[in-house]
Amino acid sequence: MQLPPPSRPQLVYLAFGPATYHQEACFSIVSALAHLGSPAGQAMDIQVYTDTAEPYAQLPVTVHLLDEATRQAWNAPHGYHFRSKHVLLRQVLQQHPLAVLIDTDTFFRTSPMQLFQRVRPGQLLCNMIGSRYGANQQCLLYKNLLTLLKQRGLADCRMPLINSGVIGLTAADAGTLEQSIAMMDEFHPLARSAYTLEEFCLAVAAYRKLALAQCPDVIHHYWSRKAQFRAKIQAWLRKHADDLLSEAALADVALVNDQLPRPPTLQRLGYKALSLTMPSRERQFARELLYGCYPYPNEFDRACAPAWWDKALQNLNERYGHIEPDRLRQCLRHPGLRLSLGARRKDIEAHLLRASQS
Template identity: 25%
Template sequence: MDSHQLLYLLYGGNEVYRQEARFSILTALREQRIPGSFTISVMTDEPQAFDGWPVNVIPLTTAMLADWKGANGYTHRRKACAIAAGVKLADKTIFVDTDTVFFKDPATLFERINDHQYLMDQFEWTWREAAKRPVYQRFAADLVARGKAPADTLKLYNSGICGITRANTGLMDAVIALIDEWADHGSTLHTIEQIAVSFMMGDSKVVTARDCVNHYYAKKRYHHAMNKGFFETYGEQYRSDLPQLSATVPVFFPGPGLVARTLAKVRLLSVAKPLRPAAKMIIYGQAISPPDYLEAHCRHALWNRAIELMQQKNATPLAIEQVINVCVPTARQPEFKALLAQRTAL
């Protein structure tokens, strides 16, 4: 059995998530300072996707995935089941959501875990704060009615990173039981899984990982664009130089510099106020400076978001044309209009 392992879960056959997982693995290997300081395991229903990759593949069957989803059909129950199964394979396990990149050695995170201390992605809010959020209110009221509300001071964590020891395997079994107890809320509160983890950790010592990783769940579209550009350029078959090549992709989606942001504010004054958020995205799409091979991918990610924002505002063709004339250089207007035509056709 391995001493320390990073654990991933990938299923469903979606290319976007497969690229997430592969790129995350590359960043972990890139940052690893001592070979063999940890291993990487991937639980997946497409084991062939990792042929030649330096990972331990744990095949998942359709029946197993159905069982992990449970009788109530809560998708993220599978994550809890994967951790419960995976934690038995090593002294210390860190589960990693695929939409995560490392910018420091994962080995340092294993140093933070022991039988009396857990590792999570980041602290989000206390129960007192969460219970006031609209999406939590029905769930919170139900817990109060059943006499099972936690202390106001309970800390809720994002579980994009979840590190525990083999000795604490029972924690995840209890999490799964809690998920099933809260089955009625899984369809409206999608974070039931990570709430259950926080509940079961209770007052235990918890440390966080955000000084070592970027869990980019809120900026997926932009990182997906960079992942796609990377693999289109270098291919998805593993080779020894891929981890170091992954360093050419920014850890955080690149933003424009101070001068570009200041100039954008001036240009936005001539755009109708409801369309300014979209116009800003269009301008920023030309002001960022990723590596050359990612430039178009990053620009198009921002421009596609801008088009979505204009569509949400029901912008007229004339209003959109005015935004284009203000925000897009003449030479690039055909490029933008081609994207617009694609989005309009969807």
Template identity: 30%
Template sequence: MYFLYGKKSIYRQEAQFSILSALRHQTHRESFSITVLTDQPQALAGWPVRVVALDEATLADWMGTAGYVHRRKACAIRLGLELARKSIFVDTDTIFLRDPAALFERVSDDQCVMDQFEFLWREASKRKDYTGLVSQLAASGGTPPASLRLYNSGICGMTAQGVAQMDQAIGLIDQWAHLHTQLHTLEQIAVSFVLADKQVAEARDCVHHYYSQKDYHHAMLKLFFQTHGEHFSQALVEASGEVPSHIPPLGLVDRVANKCKLWRLHPDLRKIGRYYLLGRTPRPGAYLKACREVWWGKALAALDKQQPSQKKRAQLEKLWGQDRDFRAFAERRAKLAD
């Protein structure tokens, strides 16, 4: 089950590619079906999915009175749970590494599936962004035990009985929603609260949830769909295997070579230099090469933020001064900024 809304094409491509990865790993055709809750049903015409169309009024209602955007996700999960005996909600920025049927085997009335464990309440409650929530819970007598486990909800699998739990989670979100500008993960915290007495299995061995590496995966997805188009076919399913599911680390030789170059830089410049070199170091395949300008964009963003002295800038010029590709990229970026 996916929830896709908004006008940005990259989110549509995230969902489409995730679906392709699920189908590529599917062993038995009838083992699961795919449902997409969306305000853009035409985007999935011809795809082997069930579409549940959402209108603007529904999406607005799902945001609640405080305008917390991720409340919509909790509402989407709740609606999806009414459509099948077992449901696995999947964030669009997710790539399947194994047959999704394996996740359904972990779901029962007594056990749910979540993306992965992140931290205990005792750790979370010390974070700056949790300050408001911690204070509100203490004032209301609702402080959870220190051992409460908080999960990422990029995968959320339950049986139909989970509707009641999602109602509880939405109730918690509404109690806390005024804090959403401080703590944007209120939705997954609320889900973790209502699962406190449940057995929870993790899904991370089956998926790669690339929320922290979106820019790189977006670059690869754009290249993939530019190359193959978005019209569904079995050939498109097979072609999706060309795209790396992870950004691989550099090999030992490249790491040592880059480290030597970075030691020549002032310590304040090494982050900038590291991003530049990550883009400069050759990587196999067109999809990883497509990430080059993402690394370079990070280098220039770090440079803009730091505003180093002319003396320090001279060190950077020695690092990339002869790199025509990088300089051309920097010029294009500057023109776009203007």
């Protein structure tokens, strides 16, 4: 009797909603393929659960279309959308012995096969192992849930927290997801505004039962400074839209790196000196604008310019309240800043005025 072929590892994405999430997912998938070094079909399967198939037409993935009713059911009973991650991974593990669910705002530093090597029975793979539960006693999850968790013997202050941008499990440990889903459903009313409830419940479900492994050396998860990394990815997609898997496209993946583009130290000192000629409240704003204008040698770093400008305006507004257009124009036309921005000043002014009115 001929035995069926062994099941390949499953790399799973959940992507729906605005176009930016599909752009992130596409680049994450291409970065996996660029580092794989062999045809995807021989090494692993890539499954994408999504509300639209079109963005993935060029990629060697299996697309599963999700309708609104299914997504709502996965998020029930509280409409908590991160709950769907655990529901989906549990479903995949009913059919496959090993799977890794990865957030869209990621890209690979090295071969995705290194992820699967860290998934084994009795072990949970996460993106990163964080601090202990008791390290931040002002956290809502600590204040509202510690007593309950200790009474049930589920957790204590020594429990390590995790980042769930990556979740890898074997089918043998899929029960961990059952427990995390049940805890999300129970604890959501007690910590409704806790953004990290999903990964917290996974940490509790795994505590004292599963070993933890992490993979920041394999995956860059850009949950911070998203605008800059999205700008890099969108520039890559615009450049290679006609053939996402061409030799040139795969070569350019390495240029979309995990470094936040910043000018050299000497240049930053020059920007700081220039900003001292401006009112104190506008100095950081000026420096951040100039960071976006620096002629970075990497074309994808140069694509971050509008993201730098947007962040500069956001930071200014957060510190001092909404800046009126006339005040913004006055700031941008300060002699020192005007000279430094040069020919780009008019474009920057138009961009920021649009952003301030949106």
